[in-house]
Amino acid sequence: MLSMQNVSRIYRTETIQTHALNDFSLSVNAGEFVAVTGPSGSGKSTFLNIAGLLDQFDEGEYSIDGVSVKGLSDNQLSRLRNEKIGFIFQNYNLIPDYSLFDNVDMPLRYRGFNGKERKRRIEEALEKVGLASRMNYLPSQLSGGQQQRVAIARALAGEPKLLLADEPTGNLDSLMARQVMELLHDLNKDGATIIMVTHDPDQARSVPRNVQIIDGQMTDHRVYQPQSVSASVESEAELA
Amino acid sequence: MNIKALIKSLLHRRFATFLLILQLALTLGLVVNSSIMALDTNAQMKRKLGFDKDELLIVQLLPTSGAFRDEDFYRSVLHQDIAKLSALPGVTSVSQLNQLPIQWGGWNGSVIKRDEPEKLLENRQLNFVPYYFSSNNIFETLGLHLVEGRLFDEASPQMRDQETPSTIITQSLARELFGNESAIGQEINAGFVVGIVSDFVTMPGNPEEKQYAVFYNEDLAIPDIPQNYLLRVAPEKLQTTANLLEDALLSVHPERDILEVFSMVQHHQEFYQEDNGLVGLFTILCVLMLIVTAISSFAHAQFHVFRQRRLIGIRRALGATRKDILFYVMAEHWLITLLGSVLGVAVMLAINIGLSGQIDISKPNVLLYLAAFVIVFVSGSLSTWFPAWRTSLIPPVIATRTV
Amino acid sequence: MWHYYLMLSLRSLKRSPTLYSMVILTLAIGVGALASNMALYQSMAADPIPEKSDRLFHVSLNSWPDEDSPHQQPLFVTRYRDAQQVLSSGIPTKVVAHYQTRVYTKSLDAKSLTRFAADTRATTPDFFALTNAPFAYGRSLSSAEGNEVVLGSDLNDKIFGGSNSVGKAVEIEGKPYTVVGVLKPWTLRPRFYHMEQDSAFRPTDDLFVPLETAIDNNWGVNGRSSSVDYSGDMASSRPHNRFYLSLWAQLDSAAQQDSFQQYLDNYSQQLKDAGEHPLAINNELKNVHEWADKLKVVDQRLLAFSIATMLFLIVCVFNASSLLLAKYHDDKSEMGLRRALGASRNQLFRQGFVEAMLVGSIAGSLALLLSWLFLACSVVLLPNLKAIAQLEPAVLGQGFAIALLTALLSTGYPLWRANRASISAEMK
């Protein structure tokens, strides 16, 4: 599904160079759910942005769904983003004066679907996140958790192969966070490939595969038994 | 207030700032040049005419029947006309005149001393000296005064009856031809000079010291050329007299077309109508330009400064007073105005040069520039003040809020 | 997709109504002022006879007999005998000599003494074919002599109530003249056959009479007439140095032009050899455009004002651009979001383009209204422009196009800048 080989990303400012990603390699198969953890500033978002084709990289190889992205034009990259990738942001990034319907509609428009097809997909996506009845609400009329679910619906509506989430629960209280996590797990069960950056160790442990990034490099990589939460607690203890 | 911080913040939005500076410069340039045009035209119109503009009424007419081809018949009607008009209440003097003062072109000829034809090449205006064929009392009617020699009177012979006609010329023409010598009794190509009268504005396009004119005593009766009767009337009677003219003239002989009745004041204004019209157009454009530039100043403060809400909130949180913020935004605008004014000098000169290719326009001067600067400064400051004031109302708490 | 872009543009206008009304208003004012100026300019610079304006030539002959003359350039009028010489050359396809005069006329049968003023063209008969004068009834003059006349439409309306008056007679100075033709309403802007001395935008003539007849009747010259040594009447002026006739020739080929120029130069040379004039041979053939340029038919004041209106439009575009810069800056994060969700740069540019077109269309429509208003103002301030203050469809179209262009120009940089920002930076 996704394969990064020795990818590096260097930010250059007048005074310093930051190796936000340093010789980073990772492969993710279709249907996997991966949690990315690490301290603040370690390069998680950089990794996710590159994975999501929002950002360039300086060295290495990256291919998604078998297509190498090196040298692709802006049009081709946008097309890939639109068709294969769904993005979920920490701060939802909904357009405040658009209804839920119009917010979910937005990426579909750029895909060029006709009106009927769009309507079907929007309703289906909002149905999945349990907000179909509030299609005409504005984001400000929803709670944070609901807003994030709308953002997830927006990501789902394009039926992407890969869902990328950057701290999707970072702005939510624990109850809402749990609802969002459940939704992601459900989606994964239905076959979606998901990569999620998170700060919350519990959340990370609830996800089958964990990747830790420190200083732009992968430092820990483990696979949990997905069913058992207690097992993950044990391995946490082991680590310590 | 830290000027470095100001410049840094302007540089941060350099494109928008640059546009505003350019706008201010262009506005300044246009306002200055429009004012120059207005002042130029005004000065032209205020120019002393040398005759009594305010007491003159003019009627222009053409005969419509072939009978007037007979010169003697035409003349007899002409004399009856003048007698009739002279008898109107309030009219002190009536003259016939082949063309009016204050005009372009007209009935012109060259004037030279017979032995100095080369002067025509040196002084272009000598080739186009207006020839006035008029009644003998024209000087009284116009209010020209005698400088030397004599005027025409009832006893003076008509031009057509003379071998070499007697002529009266203006002072500047006499000076041009004869210098300090007396012109009286001298012969020129136009005739014998018998009198010299004061200068008056014949062609406003010519310089003041070249208002040449030649007068003949001649009751011109050519049916193809509009005849002018000049009436000297007490200013308060001008309008009532004007209303009587058509009937009076048609009662003398009906087969005439009264082309126009107007006062010399109107004639004077009409001559400058185009210049005034152009000034009007430029004034409209200036006002619009000031409005647009005011909108720009407003928008600059409103949208570009207001966007730095958070930064301003932080300043407030760190102890800046409302006044400080207000002053900060205003100072930014003043700095832009200052830069615009510097560039404005160049723009002003460029526009002036560009315009001088098409029309006559004086050079800009410092005083006008300063006046325009004050206008631009005040209108810009006023339109910046409101958004600046609103910016100063930003509460410090903004600083702690995430956007 | 364009439909979606249009919807987004409308939404965008609704989102910041103040900002957009400022943008639209400034662009509309700027374009309106320019369009009204363009309307005046274009009607002054118009081609009055496009089918052959490049083949009709004004003829200037340099035959002023006096060396001490200010006329280093040839006069635009000629003497009678020069004109006769040119008329008889046999080279041009058509050639005319004419001058303007004014007579008073009425129907010969009319009981009333009222005569109508008629601006009159005294001309040789080729005039009508050369100028393509449109006939409503009858035919052109048959020769430069005789008592035939052709009436202009207005005068025919006044005298004969607009009816077919061919065969009827008019009276001028007590003599009868037979109407042989009546013209249709005829507007020439500029009136190319007589543009001298600021008269390019006067109406075409009311009455057309044979040249020799007018001279015989002593009908005076209503226009430039220069004499060296003569001050007598028209009828006896033929052999004298009185310059008052305008000469026009239709020359259809370059060869014809060359041989005609040659002919004129030979004639001047002969005069010079005979000691009749001392000047260098300098005869000018100027076609309608060249002649209009030389006479500065386009008002210089208007050109001056054009400079100002263009500067003003630039200021307006700057203003709009500065406003849009603020707007697009605010939109940067939304644009980043769209890009993150799969919109390409191209799509966002197209979106910006549609929005610019929408703004431009609104501004353009408003500008057309304003240009009408400005034009009305111009006519009040400069009454001489009345005859030419016309808003032709072409000008309206151009004004609209300029509005679109200025909207695009103002949008360009802000859009490009907003679109250049990196997505990941916007999505933080």
Ligand SMILES: Nc1ncnc2c1ncn2[C@@H]1O[C@H](COP(=O)(O)OP(=O)(O)O)[C@@H](O)[C@H]1O
């Ligand atoms: N646009 C940028 N310019 C310069 N440095 C950047 C930029 N974006 C991120 N960085 C740097 O790259 C490193 C990784 O950042 P990021 O991937 O956002 O970390 P994380 O998401 O793990 O907190 C940090 O040191 C950060 O300062």
Ligand SMILES: [Mg+2]
């Ligand atoms: Mg991060």
